[in-house]
Amino acid sequence: MRIAVDAMGGDFGPRLVVPATLAALRRHPQLQVLLLGEGDDFVAQTRTLEPALAVRITVVECGRSVTGDDKPSAVLRRKLDSSQSQALAAVAAGRADCALSAGNTGALMAFGLYHLGTLDGIERPAICTALPTIDGSLYMLDLGANIEASGAMLHQFALLATLLAQAVGQRSQPQVKLLNIGSEVGKGLPHVLDAAARLQADPLIHYGGFIEGDQLYDDGCDIVVCDGYSGNLVLKTSEGLVKMVSQLARQLLVRSRWVKLPLLLIAGTVRKLFARFNPGRYNGAYLLGLNGLVIKSHGSANQRAFEFALNNAVAACQNQLLSRVQEALYTSRTPAAQAADSARPSRHSVSIEE
Amino acid sequence: MRIAVDAMGGDFGPRLVVPATLAALRRHPQLQVLLLGEGDDFVAQTRTLEPALAVRITVVECGRSVTGDDKPSAVLRRKLDSSQSQALAAVAAGRADCALSAGNTGALMAFGLYHLGTLDGIERPAICTALPTIDGSLYMLDLGANIEASGAMLHQFALLATLLAQAVGQRSQPQVKLLNIGSEVGKGLPHVLDAAARLQADPLIHYGGFIEGDQLYDDGCDIVVCDGYSGNLVLKTSEGLVKMVSQLARQLLVRSRWVKLPLLLIAGTVRKLFARFNPGRYNGAYLLGLNGLVIKSHGSANQRAFEFALNNAVAACQNQLLSRVQEALYTSRTPAAQAADSARPSRHSVSIEE
Known part of the structure; x- marks a missing residue:
């Protein structure tokens, strides 16, 4: 079970996300984390991880982070190497089973559509x-x-x-x-x-x-x-x-x-x-309809609340949410539509409301 | 200050409206009420009014009442003689300064447009x-x-x-x-x-x-x-x-x-x-934009709440809400529009969402 955690989103960034992630690693022994971020805070937070947990964390330094004011269309042009984008790219590449971010919702949706696309039969997440x-x-x-x-x-x-x-x-x-x-x-x-x-x-x-x-x-x-x-x-x-x-x-x-x-x-x-x-207690929203698991934490979430979002990510992986949705959508379609499936591109064009 | 009160609206009808109206008459010595209703409950409630208050009440027996299920278009065809309709007709005819009803909102709006029309420059209430x-x-x-x-x-x-x-x-x-x-x-x-x-x-x-x-x-x-x-x-x-x-x-x-x-x-x-x-405490909504004062009480209002709605009706009359709105709308219009005013019919055609 591997979760890609964007450490740069939300009001508090890595100072909140890193301790919350460590707590989740302690609680879920089978959990592994891809921790994505950049800057001094991030480096400081990830430098002195306790060895027992550090072996289950892969730290990834990324490019300039998305801010709350960034427009979805602009992040696709300029911030594809940000931690938020790379968390979703990791899911798309099979390096993680689920992505979690507390950052800009519009940008997260844009990166989701770009890296993962929507599931067959789903127009929009x-x-x-x-x-x-x-x-x-x-x-x-x-x-x-x-x-x-x-x-x-x-x-x-x-x-x-x-x-x-x-x-x-x-x-x-x-x-x-x-x-x-x-x-x-x-x-x-x-x-x-x-x-x-x-x-x-x-x-x-x-x-x-x-x-x-x-x-x-x-x-x-x-x-x-x-x-x-x-x-x-x-x-x-x-x-x-x-x-x-x-x-x-x-x-x-x-x-x-x-x-x-x-x-x-x-x-x-x-x-x-x-x-x-x-x-x-209810923190951790699902971006349903993407071809990959993505969870959004509230930007103002405190550490406890971020841990609830992490729990949701763990539960989504454990219950194999994605494959169950994929299977149900596939089964519910007509045989003709299923036959046409191979002709269909797997990622969709990106169109975002700003 | 004369208020037309529809005794038939709301979950409890005249058994709640009549006592609430008596309480308002006690509280506001200058208040007069046109009390509209029909049926046994209404007759029973209005038969034994204490004389000191009875002189300030005009009881009006009306036709079959509007129910919660009545469609706005249907009430205009079949229930123009109902208490709800006649309360608004009384305002249109200058026999009351304000109408109050706890009945069907869609029907109230339809009767309001039919009897009163909208103010100049206002498309919809x-x-x-x-x-x-x-x-x-x-x-x-x-x-x-x-x-x-x-x-x-x-x-x-x-x-x-x-x-x-x-x-x-x-x-x-x-x-x-x-x-x-x-x-x-x-x-x-x-x-x-x-x-x-x-x-x-x-x-x-x-x-x-x-x-x-x-x-x-x-x-x-x-x-x-x-x-x-x-x-x-x-x-x-x-x-x-x-x-x-x-x-x-x-x-x-x-x-x-x-x-x-x-x-x-x-x-x-x-x-x-x-x-x-x-x-x-906040009961009594204004139907703003009609060419007359109309207040809507919540259908599930209890007696206290209905009294709050009555207070709103009294306040609207005391503060001359209608003439102030009419004047402000008139002043804010261009002289050309004011000149064209006399050519304009005073009541509008009725068009209601169902």
Whole structure:
């Protein structure tokens, strides 16, 4: 199990990524890491690795790193030798089973399309993550890779997430719902209505109808599918609201002095509540639909959160997510399409939203 | 100050609306109410009103009520004599200054367009409500009246909300932001980019750029503008999340027995926290852009929440929201457009999204 880790992404770079990677190596004895980066911080962090772990790390010095402001089209012209790009190139070349980066999402998507291409039958990759719900979690996608999506793309997203939920989420028949406003049949934007008809007709998908934002967190469905604009809006709104609630709770509780003793008594319970919604616990989004495993960590992830993303990468490898998806997509296609397969180029042209 | 109250809307109908209306009459001595409804519950509730309040109530028996399943196009054909329709007809005829309903939103919008039409220069009405933020509140629109919106419509929404924030919200120069994914200039869906250029160029609007979902609740801006699909998504997601957090908090706190005593000690503080996010406190959305004041209560509002919606109706009348908006729209138009005004029909054709 070999994971290519981009040490340069995120708000803290190698100072956070290297210790988190060491922790993951300690936890997973069969794990090997390709550690990619550049610059003084990176060199300093990788110079004094403890020997027992160092034998399982291959340090790769790369070219100038991608920044948060770099446009996807520009990184393809100028930063193909960056750590983020080279992590994906390692997956494409079979030198790693999965890539992990906390860097620029648009650039990661661009490098993914360039080095790996999409899977057969998949037009565009989607960003998918698990979100906490009242009694468990659900997978939601697309969270921002595609501002707009056709009905056919939403159908592909539903299939990819179904396979993810089966392979990694251990759910045998995951229920898929489509995000919409209003839950009546026949109401909604055209691409959502088109997707509903496609999901209804697909025997591989256990389709459960529309879902509205207010049911998201206590509906019990396994997968919610939407375009990247809507998904990003829902995800960011939820993040903002959780932040506000925790902040106000803290303010109120700290401000009232006479509350401090009783608060200490229930500190464990309160901490448990906040932990439940800690975005760090759900860190590590899948770039589904690429012809290779790629995981994206939140840029502001702390060390614990980055370790959760690393765990997701390990789980994706252990459960052979990629080969299971490849196989399911192959089996679901008509024999004619399978016969035409050899004529098809394996990597796709790159087209990125900026 | 005369408010037309549709007693038949919402989950509880006249059993909730009538007591809430009586409470409002007690609180606002200058208030008069046109109370519209039908059926046994309505008759029972209105038969034994205390005389001191009864003199300020005009009870109007109407035809068959609109239900939650009625399509907007169907209610215009078959339910023009319903209480919801007649409340708006009363505003159009000058028999009331504002209408309030907790019924079917699509039907309310259809009746609004039919009886009142839109204001000059406004293509479509938008649903606008105040939302709690970390240090106050903001006005957000459109929350679902228009699944899609052009840049020009978003510009009109921004203008309407600016006038609302000035008249009712007592904010002298309210800052307007556009909801988007990503806050970089030039990134986003076409209608949002078009709206950004229009808001930037309008001297009546204090435009502050893009806002993302995660900043919504602690940005400090006064108004957030978006299409009805996005607004509905943000609003419903927030409602669902607040519901989940309160539910989990309650579960955790109740489950741990030894937490009960310390919890009693801080009960006031905890209650204050939940009250802050109680959607009922923000109940009463404005249907902005109609040529008359119309307020929509949430269908599941309890009596307290319905009273908040009634307070909003009273505040809209007291602050002369309609005439201020009419005047500002008139002043902001070119003299040529003002001259052409008399040639223009005052009510618009009805076109509703179903």
